[in-house]
Amino acid sequence: MAPRHERLEALAEWRRQSTWVDGVLLAIRLGVAATILVGFGGSLVAGTYSIGNIASFVVFGLTIGCIYALVALGYTMVYGILRMINFAHGDVMMVGSFGGLFAADALSGAGVLEAAPLLSLPLVVAAGMVVGAGVALGVERIAYRPFLHVRSLAPLICAIGMSFVLQYAARGLFGSRNRAYPGFGWMERTFEVGGLTIPMLQVVAFVAAGVMLAGLLAVVRLTRLGRAMRAVAEDRDAAALVGIDVGRVIVATFAIGGAMAGVAGVLYALVFKQITVFLGFSLGIKGFAAAILGGIGNLPGALVGGLVLGLAEALGPALLLEGFALPAPYQFKDVIGYAMLVMVLIFRPQGLLGERLADKRA
Amino acid sequence: MSSFDIVTSSFRIHRRRGHAVAEAVRAGAFAGAAAIAFALVGAYLIMDRRFVVEDIITLAQTVVLLFVLGGGHAAARSAARDGATAATAIGFGALAGLVAGLLFAAAILLVAHVGLRSHLVAASPMLVRAVTFLGAPGSAVAAAVLVTAGTAAGSVGAAAAMLRADRRTAVLIGLAALLGAGLFRDVFAGLLHNLPGLAALEPMVFGVGGVTPVAAAVIAVGAAGLSLVLHHRRRPPIAASTRRRIEGVLLVVLLVLVPLVTDAFVAQVAMLVGLYVLMAMGLNIELGLAGLVDLGFVAFFAVGAYTMALACSSDPRAAVHLSFWLALPLATTIAAVAGLLFGLPVLRVRGDYLAMATLGLGEIVRVLVVSDAMKPYLGGSQGIIEIARPSLGGWTLDTPLQFYFLALILAALVGLVSWRLQHSRIGRAWLAIREDEDVAQALGIDLVAAKLLAYTVGAAFAGMAGAVFAALIGSVYPHSFQLAISINVLAILVIGGLGSLPGVVVGSLVLIGLPELLREFGEFRYLFYGIALVVTMHLKTEGLWPAVARQEATDA
Numbered sequence A: 001m002a003p004r005h006e007r008l009e010a011l012a013e014w015r016r017q018s019t020w021v022d023g024v025l026l027a028i029r030l031g032v033a034a035t036i037l038v039g040f041g042g043s044l045v046a047g048t049y050s051i052g053n054i055a056s057f058v059v060f061g062l063t064i065g066c067i068y069a070l071v072a073l074g075y076t077m078v079y080g081i082l083r084m085i086n087f088a089h090g091d092v093m094m095v096g097s098f099g100g101l102f103a104a105d106a107l108s109g110a111g112v113l114e115a116a117p118l119l120s121l122p123l124v125v126a127a128g129m130v131v132g133a134g135v136a137l138g139v140e141r142i143a144y145r146p147f148l149h150v151r152s153l154a155p156l157i158c159a160i161g162m163s164f165v166l167q168y169a170a171r172g173l174f175g176s177r178n179r180a181y182p183g184f185g186w187m188e189r190t191f192e193v194g195g196l197t198i199p200m201l202q203v204v205a206f207v208a209a210g211v212m213l214a215g216l217l218a219v220v221r222l223t224r225l226g227r228a229m230r231a232v233a234e235d236r237d238a239a240a241l242v243g244i245d246v247g248r249v250i251v252a253t254f255a256i257g258g259a260m261a262g263v264a265g266v267l268y269a270l271v272f273k274q275i276t277v278f279l280g281f282s283l284g285i286k287g288f289a290a291a292i293l294g295g296i297g298n299l300p301g302a303l304v305g306g307l308v309l310g311l312a313e314a315l316g317p318a319l320l321l322e323g324f325a326l327p328a329p330y331q332f333k334d335v336i337g338y339a340m341l342v343m344v345l346i347f348r349p350q351g352l353l354g355e356r357l358a359d360k361r362a
Numbered sequence B: 001m002s003s004f005d006i007v008t009s010s011f012r013i014h015r016r017r018g019h020a021v022a023e024a025v026r027a028g029a030f031a032g033a034a035a036i037a038f039a040l041v042g043a044y045l046i047m048d049r050r051f052v053v054e055d056i057i058t059l060a061q062t063v064v065l066l067f068v069l070g071g072g073h074a075a076a077r078s079a080a081r082d083g084a085t086a087a088t089a090i091g092f093g094a095l096a097g098l099v100a101g102l103l104f105a106a107a108i109l110l111v112a113h114v115g116l117r118s119h120l121v122a123a124s125p126m127l128v129r130a131v132t133f134l135g136a137p138g139s140a141v142a143a144a145v146l147v148t149a150g151t152a153a154g155s156v157g158a159a160a161a162m163l164r165a166d167r168r169t170a171v172l173i174g175l176a177a178l179l180g181a182g183l184f185r186d187v188f189a190g191l192l193h194n195l196p197g198l199a200a201l202e203p204m205v206f207g208v209g210g211v212t213p214v215a216a217a218v219i220a221v222g223a224a225g226l227s228l229v230l231h232h233r234r235r236p237p238i239a240a241s242t243r244r245r246i247e248g249v250l251l252v253v254l255l256v257l258v259p260l261v262t263d264a265f266v267a268q269v270a271m272l273v274g275l276y277v278l279m280a281m282g283l284n285i286e287l288g289l290a291g292l293v294d295l296g297f298v299a300f301f302a303v304g305a306y307t308m309a310l311a312c313s314s315d316p317r318a319a320v321h322l323s324f325w326l327a328l329p330l331a332t333t334i335a336a337v338a339g340l341l342f343g344l345p346v347l348r349v350r351g352d353y354l355a356m357a358t359l360g361l362g363e364i365v366r367v368l369v370v371s372d373a374m375k376p377y378l379g380g381s382q383g384i385i386e387i388a389r390p391s392l393g394g395w396t397l398d399t400p401l402q403f404y405f406l407a408l409i410l411a412a413l414v415g416l417v418s419w420r421l422q423h424s425r426i427g428r429a430w431l432a433i434r435e436d437e438d439v440a441q442a443l444g445i446d447l448v449a450a451k452l453l454a455y456t457v458g459a460a461f462a463g464m465a466g467a468v469f470a471a472l473i474g475s476v477y478p479h480s481f482q483l484a485i486s487i488n489v490l491a492i493l494v495i496g497g498l499g500s501l502p503g504v505v506v507g508s509l510v511l512i513g514l515p516e517l518l519r520e521f522g523e524f525r526y527l528f529y530g531i532a533l534v535v536t537m538h539l540k541t542e543g544l545w546p547a548v549a550r551q552e553a554t555d556a
Helices: A004-017 A020-046 A051-082 A089-109 A117-147 A154-174 A200-222 A224-234 A236-241 A246-272 A279-294 A299-319 A329-347 B005-009 B020-040 B043-047 B059-081 B086-113 B125-130 B140-161 B165-183 B185-194 B199-205 B213-232 B240-261 B264-289 B298-312 B324-343 B351-370 B372-378 B400-422 B425-435 B437-442 B447-473 B483-496 B501-517 B524-539 B548-555
Strands: A190-193 A196-199 B051-053
Touching: A020 A299, A020 A329, A051 A089, A051 A196, A051 A200, A051 A224, A051 A246, A051 A279, A051 A299, A089 A117, A089 A154, A089 A246, A089 A279, A117 A154, A117 A200, A117 A246, A117 B524, A154 A279, A154 B020, A154 B483, A154 B524, A196 A200, A200 A224, A200 A246, A200 A299, A224 A236, A224 A246, A236 A246, A246 A279, A279 A299, A279 A329, A279 B351, A299 A329, A329 B351, A329 B372, B020 B043, B020 B059, B020 B086, B020 B140, B043 B059, B043 B125, B043 B524, B051 B059, B051 B165, B051 B213, B059 B086, B059 B140, B059 B165, B086 B125, B086 B140, B140 B165, B165 B185, B165 B213, B185 B199, B185 B240, B185 B264, B199 B213, B240 B264, B240 B400, B240 B501, B264 B400, B264 B425, B264 B447, B264 B483, B264 B501, B298 B324, B298 B351, B298 B447, B298 B483, B324 B447, B351 B372, B351 B483, B400 B425, B400 B447, B400 B501, B425 B437, B425 B447, B437 B447, B483 B501, B483 B524, B501 B524
Parallel strands: none
Antiparallel strands: A190 A196
16 A cells, blocks of 8 residues: 555646546446445345355346357447447347247257257258358448448448348238247256256356357357468458458458357247247347447457356346345346446546557547 | 558458359249248238238249349349340349249248248148148149249349340339338328329229229330430439439428328328437437447436326325426426436447447336336336327317427527537537547547537437427326337437438338338238338438438548
8 A cells, every 4th residue: 555645646647637537437436335235235135145146147148148248249240340339239139039940940840859859959050150250241242341441331231221121020020929949858857966956058158158259259259260360350451452352351250240149049049938930139239239348349348248247247137236226127237347347438538448449449 | 550451451252253053043943042031930921911912912922923033134144144145034034033043942842741830831732722822732833833924033133134224224123112012002092092183092002902804904104214314305304412412302292292292191100200300310419420329328218208207197105296398398308317417327338339238228217117126106017198188279189280390490490509519510510520539639529528518419309309209109107108119219310311401301211110010910010120120221321311421431
């Protein structure tokens, strides 16, 4: 601890340099901290939930967090390379989810799904990946490639347009009612660990998401394509000058991001058992929030951001909101996610893990 | 900007064109795929109920026909570019039409004989029946008809491509006029009905479903002829500024007169357009001038609406009981304060990050309003009802038309304020911030004050729109304040042209007015909305009515 007069000097220095805006921001920080303390303390005092409850929330939070992370990867990769938000990414995930559904239906019709779930799961996931990658390529072709060298909001608006097109085309094609995913044999069961009942599917989804993430990180770190992607993210023009085909790298990025979104769509459907054509929007925003939380453009950050967001959403209502003695605290579940998003953007735009390019843009 | 920009900006991605045959097959495949998508999405069946020309051709048939015509056209243009003669080019057009017809017929046969319905809800026997013109549904004869029709349409499209440019434009304009008349039948029928002296024309021009055959011929030939005449008439060139002024006056006349002389439905649509114009003018201050991308804009609209509700409703939650005319400035002020509070924390956030931060803030506001915790104050998901209508000395505003004019007057007022702000010192400061924040600060512009003012003014306009909206509907529900509104307003600005006031009006007309007029097609209008966004951005990246300064900047 520094001597008292040094601390006072630092304080005086801060006061000299800061404007009233800094004061407002500091007040917001303090307000948020106070809110969290009050909520957390209140929840502990109220003690509505047992340790067992909390543990099962954690398991669920990790599962949904992995799905967020997979969606976040697509945002983060595209943002890293194009510096643009892919607004249609959530809908890519939705279409991928439907691709998986049709594959699962076909397998279920042939009786394979029940008999050999471990064999069917990769097939269903692969169907989701292929469809997701295909749709993402379409989005790239229509909304991004024509505007690669134009500085305007056109790609953003085009991506919003594509989001509408995908959503309502899917509604016209597949109908607006909920579609149930078929069961996966023994994966439907639950098991017990230390008095805790865990649905098998959550574990399967967690493991599958982990495998996918590891595979993606390996591609980006170890392959030639991955190196090209990192180079383009660093400086597109310089990458072009050293002979990297920037157009192809962008296409590959969209394809991989779309494939990951397809996986996320299938896993989401496995955990929640049913899908609609409108699930892309909210999950898309969650995925984006996860990408921001972890530091956009940073791949491990997407994983961390997804897990943090999943845990915060799963635990928040029990640990934080319960403390305010509000009616129906679960209604504020989304507020936690959005508030985290806003706070990170305001106070730590480089995200939890940081992104080296953040200061250039934001 | 790095010096490398010069290097990469010369990379333009051009598709390598193949042999004319390959190009024709490609064009045909595109047309066929578009037609199949149109059918399987379910739009065909819905649009098949509406005639363009009465008892002759439906809207759905027109759309599919247009796809194939376009395919044949593209194939012929491509062949002609390779030096083919007119006859050969038309042959390539026929080939494209044949491919499109084959694809479409194959898809229909598939739908007829393989059960796709469990996955694709629109792949129904009804669809097969709708595209059967001869023979039994799903039979070879019916398929052959489709293939023949495709080939014929492809040839016609190709023949059109061989016309001289001015005649081609004339044909295009004639067809567009006909399609417009058929599609927006209700608007034009109402117009004819209400215009003095023209009422007798209405039954002659419009049947129950669409345009009557005779009138269709007159409209198409008339529009085409007019296009030719205008093209060939020698006239002194009009200066660009004069032209813009004439267009501006026409726009104003259109806005004032058209809702007056059409029916109540059009007036209601016009009212909605007016509200969006108000809101978009608010966002125009933030985004168009100051370059602050705000996706939480709907929150200010909501603040205005709820203030109006709490000030004018007979609901027990109402805080005060004011007249509309007092509540309107109150709602505007409170929304402005909300804008200030909203803007404070995100002062240092820039670019895309700002878009997401404001989106998050807007969503937080929405969740709060819906929640049970705020129910004692804001009514939760049941909202607040029984908001008093505005009255002026015993005369109550209650029709959409009256509200439209209220919105129009407010929009004119707000437009004037925006215009004066834009050309004032603060407006130039906003433009500087939009172009480069760091440079603006170095030039001595007070970033904090300028940005906060932009948020405040923008929010005030949106709050005003919200207040009028609440008074018009007579109730407020949290479900009226979805993120989609923020996105709509953003899209209006970009489609109209960032920073351009007439662009705001044009954007609202195109993105709010047209889809509302297509309400009979249900949710499909959102599909058309999405397609319209994409197509407009591809054709006019700067927007439909770009701001003058921007245009000059891009020309230079």
